[in-house]
Every structure is written in C-alpha cells, then in structure tokens.
Amino acid sequence: NAGVTQTPKFRILKIGQSMTLQCTQDMNHNYMYWYRQDPGMGLKLIYYSVGAGITDKGEVPNGYNVSRSTTEDFPLRLELAAPSQTSVYFCASSEFPTGQVAYEQYFGPGTRLTVT
Amino acid sequence: QKEVEQDPGPLSVPEGAIVSLNCTYSNSAFQYFMWYRQYSRKGPELLMYTYSSGNKEDGRFTAQVDKSSKYISLFIRDSQPSDSATYLCAMSQGAQKLVFGQGTRLTINP
Numbered sequence: 003n004a005g006v007t008q009t010p011k012f013r014i015l016k017i018g019q020s021m022t023l024q025c026t027q028d029m030n031h032n033y034m035y036w037y038r039q040d041p042g043m044g045l046k047l048i049y050y051s052v053g054a055g056i057t058d059k060g061e062v063p064n065g066y067n068v069s070r071s072t073t074e075d076f077p078l079r080l081e082l083a084a085p086s087q088t089s090v091y092f093c094a095s096s097e098f099p100t101g102q103v104a105y106e107q108y109f110g111p112g113t114r115l116t117v118t
Numbered sequence: 119q120k121e122v123e124q125d126p127g128p129l130s131v132p133e134g135a136i137v138s139l140n141c142t143y144s145n146s147a148f149q150y151f152m153w154y155r156q157y158s159r160k161g162p163e164l165l166m167y168t169y170s171s172g173n174k175e176d177g178r179f180t181a182q183v184d185k186s187s188k189y190i191s192l193f194i195r196d197s198q199p200s201d202s203a204t205y206l207c208a209m210s211q212g213a214q215k216l217v218f219g220q221g222t223r224l225t226i227n228p
Contacts, residue, residue: 006161042126044206044218045162060215092161107216109161 003028006110008093014116015083023078023113025093033096034076035060035107036068038089045092051076083117090114121145124207124219133228137194141207141219144188148209148217151183153192156204156221165205166192197226 009024027034032053037045047060051070065087067079076095080087094107124141131137139153150169154162166181168174168190174181180193190209194201207219 042220044122044124044220045208045216046218047215050215094161106164106167107162109163111161112159 005029006093006095006108008091008110008113010113011111012114014118015080017083017085017117019083020079020081021083021115023080023091023093023115025076025078025110026074027076027093027095027108028074029095029097029108030073031095031097031108032073033098033105033107034070035094035096036066036076036078037092037094038062038087039092039112040089048078048091080115085117088115088117119144121217122207122209122219125222126220128223128225130225130227131197133197133199133226135197135226137197137201137224137226139192139194139205139207139222139224141190141209142188143190143209143217145209145211145217146185146188147211150210151181151190152208152216153179153181154206154208154218156206158203162206199226199228202226 006027035050036048046062049068051057091113093110096105096107122143152167153165155165156162168183171185178195182191202225204221204223206221208216
C-alpha cells in the first residue's frame with residue numbers, strides 16, 4: 003500500500019493564479035481531511051469529507067474548495083491564490099472508529115506552496 | 119483562548135534525558151487524546167493515543183491524561199537522537215475532527 007499520496011511536492015504560484023492539490027489514498031478509508039501547517043501554528047483543518055459526495059468546512063476554509071467524487075481522491079482547489087495561502091498542505095485519511103480505539107489519521111508527505 | 123495550547127519550544131536536551139511534553143486544553147468534551155510525531159519535511163505519524171483519563175505506556179513513551187486539570191503529557195525516557203522531531207498533541211470529542219496543538223520542536227543532542 004502506498005498509503006496517502008500527494009502531488010505536487012512543491013509549487014510556486016503567482017498571486018491570483020489557481021491550482022489543484024491532489025490527494026489519493028489506497029486504504030479504502032471513508033474519512034479524508036485537508037490541513038495547512040504554518041510555522042509554529044500546528045495543523046489547521048481546512049475541509050474534510052466523511053465519504054464520497056459529502057464534504058464539510060473545517061476551521062479555515064476561506065479561499066479553498068474541495069470535491070469528493072470517489073473514495074480514493076480528495077482534491078483541494080485554490081482559487082485566486084494569495085500570499086496568506088503560503089503554507090505546507092497535508093492530506094490525511096482515517097476509518098470509522100471502533101469501540102474505544104481512537105481512529106488514526108494517516109498523513110501524506112505534504113505539498114509546500116509558496117504564493118508570491 | 120485557543121482550544122489547545124502547547125509550548126512550541128524549541129526544546130533541546132542531552133541524549134538519555136527524560137523529556138516531558140505538555141498540552142493544556144479548554145474543551146471539557148474532549149475524550150480522545152493523541153500524540154503525533156513529525157520528522158522534518160514529513161507528515162505527522164500517530165505515536166500514542168489515550169481514551170479519557172489515565173496513563174498509557176509503550177516502550178520508552180508514556181502518555182498521561184488528567185481531565186480534571188485539562189492537561190496531557192508525553193514522557194520520553196532514555197531519549198535518543200532519533201527522537202528529535204516535532205511532537206503535536208491532538209484531541210477530539212469522539213467525532214472525526216481533531217484539534218491540534220502548535221507542536222513542540224524537540225532536539226536530542228548526542
């Protein structure tokens with residue numbers, strides 16, 4: 003299993019450009035998430051999905067959009083990129099918890115995005 | 119007030135030392151408490167989790183949760199240079215959304 007894969011690894015965008023960050027998982031997980039990580043700020047949830055066709059906003063959704071047409075893929079779309087969106091973006095997936103076992107979120111390697 | 123507070127460090131200790139990492143939180147509904155480890159330029163990986171209050175031990179790592187004080191800790195015994203990483207606490211109410219602390223950057227010096 004490859005786990006969670008993200009592309010691209012790095013990207014530089016000009017202000018106002020758009021792009022899609024790709025995320026794919028091969029573990030058949032129902033839950034998928036997008037986070038951004040800024041230096042010293044931990045992880046902030048952007049959007050999440052509980053299954054194909056179902057998405058919801060997290061803590062910092064402004065400036066982003068998502069879709070979930072399949073179980074495996076959860077792309078993140080940036081429209082009209084701004085310098086404030088310079089960050090490292092992580093995609094993660096998890097499965098339904100069972101009993102008292104906390105569901106583990108499996109993270110991808112991240113995409114480093116710079117907007118100038 | 120942030121829901122989860124974690125001292126970002128950085129924290130630097132000699133090899134073999136006992137390391138204590140801590141988080142405080144304000145939401146008394148949190149039930150699941152986790153510690154993730156993140157190596158430089160990598161995604162976080164789950165290190166330990168605890169449900170509700172109590173202790174959990176796994177090798178050199180011990181996780182403690184004190185719900186009455188809204189305080190969680192991670193102890194690392196006999197620390198090794200390979201433990202050098204950023205440690206993130208995370209917690210949830212039992213639904214799928216985790217709330218993360220800011221992360222503590224730890225360096226173990228040989």
